[in-house]
Amino acid sequence: MSRIKSIEPAIKADEPPRAGEKILRVARDLFYRQxxxxxxxxxxxxxxxxxxxxxxxxxxxxxxxxxSYLRRxxxxxxxxxxxxxxxxxxxxxxQIGAFLTRIGKRTQKPDYRGCGMTNAAVEYPEHGHPAxxxxxxxxxxxxxxLRAMAAAMGAGDADTLGDGLLLLIEGxxxxxxxxxxxxxxxxxxxxxxxxxxxxxxK
Amino acid sequence: MSRIKSIEPAIKADEPPRAGEKILRVARDLFYRQxxxxxxxxxxxxxxxxxxxxxxxxxxxxxxxxxSYLRRxxxxxxxxxxxxxxxxxxxxxxQIGAFLTRIGKRTQKPDYRGCGMTNAAVEYPEHGHPAxxxxxxxxxxxxxxLRAMAAAMGAGDADTLGDGLLLLIEGxxxxxxxxxxxxxxxxxxxxxxxxxxxxxxK
DNA sequence: AGGTATACGTACCGATCGGTAACATTGTCA
DNA sequence: TGACAATGTTACCGATCGGTACGTATACCT
Numbered sequence: 001m002s003r004i005k006s007i008e009p010a011i012k013a014d015e016p017p018r019a020g021e022k023i024l025r026v027a028r029d030l031f032y033r034q035x036x037x038x039x040x041x042x043x044x045x046x047x048x049x050x051x052x053x054x055x056x057x058x059x060x061x062x063x064x065x066x067x068s069y070l071r072r073x074x075x076x077x078x079x080x081x082x083x084x085x086x087x088x089x090x091x092x093x094x095q096i097g098a099f100l101t102r103i104g105k106r107t108q109k110p111d112y113r114g115c116g117m118t119n120a121a122v123e124y125p126e127h128g129h130p131a132x133x134x135x136x137x138x139x140x141x142x143x144x145x146l147r148a149m150a151a152a153m154g155a156g157d158a159d160t161l162g163d164g165l166l167l168l169i170e171g172x173x174x175x176x177x178x179x180x181x182x183x184x185x186x187x188x189x190x191x192x193x194x195x196x197x198x199x200x201x202k
Numbered sequence: 203m204s205r206i207k208s209i210e211p212a213i214k215a216d217e218p219p220r221a222g223e224k225i226l227r228v229a230r231d232l233f234y235r236q237x238x239x240x241x242x243x244x245x246x247x248x249x250x251x252x253x254x255x256x257x258x259x260x261x262x263x264x265x266x267x268x269x270s271y272l273r274r275x276x277x278x279x280x281x282x283x284x285x286x287x288x289x290x291x292x293x294x295x296x297q298i299g300a301f302l303t304r305i306g307k308r309t310q311k312p313d314y315r316g317c318g319m320t321n322a323a324v325e326y327p328e329h330g331h332p333a334x335x336x337x338x339x340x341x342x343x344x345x346x347x348l349r350a351m352a353a354a355m356g357a358g359d360a361d362t363l364g365d366g367l368l369l370l371i372e373g374x375x376x377x378x379x380x381x382x383x384x385x386x387x388x389x390x391x392x393x394x395x396x397x398x399x400x401x402x403x404k
Numbered sequence: 405a406g407g408t409a410t411a412c413g414t415a416c417c418g419a420t421c422g423g424t425a426a427c428a429t430t431g432t433c434a
Numbered sequence: 435t436g437a438c439a440a441t442g443t444t445a446c447c448g449a450t451c452g453g454t455a456c457g458t459a460t461a462c463c464t
Contacts, residue, residue: 123240125235139380143386174376195396
């Protein structure tokens, strides 16, 4: 098992959002921007225009709400990833390039807050925490894909190159939120390409 | 201004540690391993064997205690950095190699928790937070040094190489605590050397 | 011995934390 | 009409949060 599946049922587009959905949308916004530990359930229900019992009818605990937030984040993440892949069929190097170029641009926005998965893992170092479990699964899958793409490029040591790309990506997430605009993350695509070039020459 | 100076007075080695010093030592351990937000002041004073008023006599607030923890962390960090530099005088490439080899090894330890500076910045995204201010200063200085070392290596685009090295380092910190032993961080020195190689050939 | 400053402890504060019990209200479908 | 599911309302819980008012002990200096 690797890819995370959504637990929530599909939402009909025309129906008004149910309480659980409203909560999840607000939680996603607040958790991502300010951190999970920094946001209390009271603020979530207040901004969602619902009440606390509604939250606990849809989610067994705040930790599980955080995990649900990350499961949705996971879906959106792979949508973006697959978009970059689909833009350059059969050309993994260009796929990586497209994905990293977009990351590099996003990191230059003023309120960039990095990767929700990465941040959650930092906030919850304890093994087995519901949020951390989702985060770890996402990162394992990302590593697997990057290594596979490195192999498809014909790299001599594909695992090392895949891991190197992952290091650059995580570095971009973090330094993006640390330095803001003008930070090191803006050169992530360029550095990745240099690393790929060096790895293919072997 | 760039380098952070220690505010705390020097500690006499033979005297028994004062309350403030005991608190700072315990806080350093707990904050690093479990996160700053995850640890309350009550637990700190309990494990330090002191009382809460002692904490607030030595530190104006928990946020400032966190900042003091990071100032001490900063000193230790540059000690390790300068150690790697001193081991290879006049050879910045080997200096980077030594520093990253040590990071790569540390990330493979079972309870590795990444960089206290990086983690604090993730925990406190708000601009101006005392802990974040210290963290940002540390990272700016690291960036400055890496770029200077890249220039000393004779890289064509030294700023890009320096930033690439910073991305790899931050990636190692994060993926070290995300993947544990066997994770991508173990290849950080190898990938950095490939990147350097590619950047010098230009 | 007496004063004084430093260092520390006991006990407490209001606010917020995550979470729940019990009941009222609403809209939908049969 | 009547049953059911979903949500809101209100009030509450014990625990923990960061922080403080105030009294006490100890050591040093004169």
